[in-house]
Amino acid sequence: xxxxxxxxxxxxxxxxxxxxxxxxxxxxxxxxxxxxxxxxxxxxxxxxxxxxxxxxxxxxxxxxxxxxxxxxxxxxxxxxxxxxxxxxxxxxxxxxxxxxxxxxxxxxxxxxxxxxxxxxxxxxxxxxxxxxxxxxxxxxxxxxxxxxxxxxxxxxxxxxxxxxxxxxxxxxxxxxxxxxxxxxxxxxxxxxxxxxxxxxxxxxxxxxxxxxxxxxxxxxxxxxxxxxxxxxxxxxxxxxxxxxxxxxxxxxxxxxxxxxxxxxxxxxxxxxxxxxxxxxxxxxxxxxxxxxxxxxxxxxxxxxxxxxxxxxxxxxxxxxxxxxxxxxxxxxxxxxxxxxxxxxxxxxxxxxxxxxxxxxxxxxxxxxxxxxxxxxxxxxxxxxxxxxxxxxxxxxxxxxxxxxxxxxxxxxxxxxxxxxxxxxxxxxxxxxxxxxxxxxxxxxxxxxxxxxxxxxxxxxxxxxxxxxxxxxxx
Numbered sequence: 001x002x003x004x005x006x007x008x009x010x011x012x013x014x015x016x017x018x019x020x021x022x023x024x025x026x027x028x029x030x031x032x033x034x035x036x037x038x039x040x041x042x043x044x045x046x047x048x049x050x051x052x053x054x055x056x057x058x059x060x061x062x063x064x065x066x067x068x069x070x071x072x073x074x075x076x077x078x079x080x081x082x083x084x085x086x087x088x089x090x091x092x093x094x095x096x097x098x099x100x101x102x103x104x105x106x107x108x109x110x111x112x113x114x115x116x117x118x119x120x121x122x123x124x125x126x127x128x129x130x131x132x133x134x135x136x137x138x139x140x141x142x143x144x145x146x147x148x149x150x151x152x153x154x155x156x157x158x159x160x161x162x163x164x165x166x167x168x169x170x171x172x173x174x175x176x177x178x179x180x181x182x183x184x185x186x187x188x189x190x191x192x193x194x195x196x197x198x199x200x201x202x203x204x205x206x207x208x209x210x211x212x213x214x215x216x217x218x219x220x221x222x223x224x225x226x227x228x229x230x231x232x233x234x235x236x237x238x239x240x241x242x243x244x245x246x247x248x249x250x251x252x253x254x255x256x257x258x259x260x261x262x263x264x265x266x267x268x269x270x271x272x273x274x275x276x277x278x279x280x281x282x283x284x285x286x287x288x289x290x291x292x293x294x295x296x297x298x299x300x301x302x303x304x305x306x307x308x309x310x311x312x313x314x315x316x317x318x319x320x321x322x323x324x325x326x327x328x329x330x331x332x333x334x335x336x337x338x339x340x341x342x343x344x345x346x347x348x349x350x351x352x353x354x355x356x357x358x359x360x361x362x363x364x365x366x367x368x369x370x371x372x373x374x375x376x377x378x379x380x381x382x383x384x385x386x387x388x389x390x391x392x393x394x395x396x397x398x399x400x401x402x403x404x405x406x407x408x409x410x411x412x413x414x415x416x417x418x419x420x421x422x423x424x425x426x427x428x429x430x431x432x433x434x435x436x437x438x439x440x441x442x443x444x445x446x447x448x449x450x451x452x453x454x455x456x457x458x459x460x461x462x463x464x465x466x467x468x469x470x471x472x473x474x
Contacts, residue, residue, distance in 0.1 A: 027055020030284030032448025059232030108334025165413035170200030309407035405439030
């Protein structure tokens, strides 16, 4: 039987046979780890409990629409996710804007709806943001100056300092002269979308990483990319095609029930009625599921995994009978609405317009009934987008991810484990592991690379040249 291949029900792999690796979980972390191992010549089986790949970045059908469960974007600085798109042949389907340009509509001013923009110039850091910040109408002149000073102070923080993880970003901003308005109109505008938490509930370490990397590392680092096709086209169809081409055996609807060490070395992975014996296992599942599968002694203080909190994301989907929005997306202030994206073309809608509202840190709204959410958000859209006032809503629905990300609270850094465990041949992957990034697609891919790197070293296999190279290892 080939390495890593799945045996028939109840069958054992013959003693002494080469067994390869098993990756448990078919999200971005698991797919990345499986591709990396297969590219190095390891025979891999990928087991996913759901009927599809992609984890929490997936699509589904609703009538004539192909709907993403949530709007996902990435930045030019997300180099690992960009590598992943290249690896699966999907880069052209998720292009990056030529230059950071974010329309921001403010409803908080007494004079009513006002449009501003956050954009950059082709100048060196930090001059690339100077003109855009100076012209940003949603802050006073004094607030704009204070933002510049805080940005320079942020740039001087040492991301390797563990003390940053014990502080909250909101207190740091207040100590550096940031008004409540500046936090709302700039720092949280970016931070809530990337961290899934407001500044006062975010680790300073993670927030500093986001802003230093995205805004202060390279002029183009914060340029925004997003899928112009359904996420399932990328993270399921193209990912599965790449896995097949690499020789990975992919099994969906296969929920792993236990992972145990064998007396003669290696690992036994159990699914209902079957078992797989293998040399290496990558657990690429959420932290609570990983905790339930980890064998005793695999990690120090395994209860820490259960201390990693979660944060919800709500997506509100509205289909109108006509075009109401001329731009691909915008952000909003002075309203419960955070970000609005045009998903008409990507969804396959033939007439009208389909808008998706992405609501991060949505703890207050995540469990509200659909009717209540409609009462809450439709009037806000009428204020933000005048064209909606005369339009007819053809469909209104919501998607809820109650545990969309890990909560980036102060102290979370000490809870996030690395890829290696104390058990030889067992590795962890997932956006919640110690990647240094918040819970993004970038973090997921980086974790998959780290787990594969650790497994390849233990298996004595060379690192494939096509695998993403971390900056520090470049």
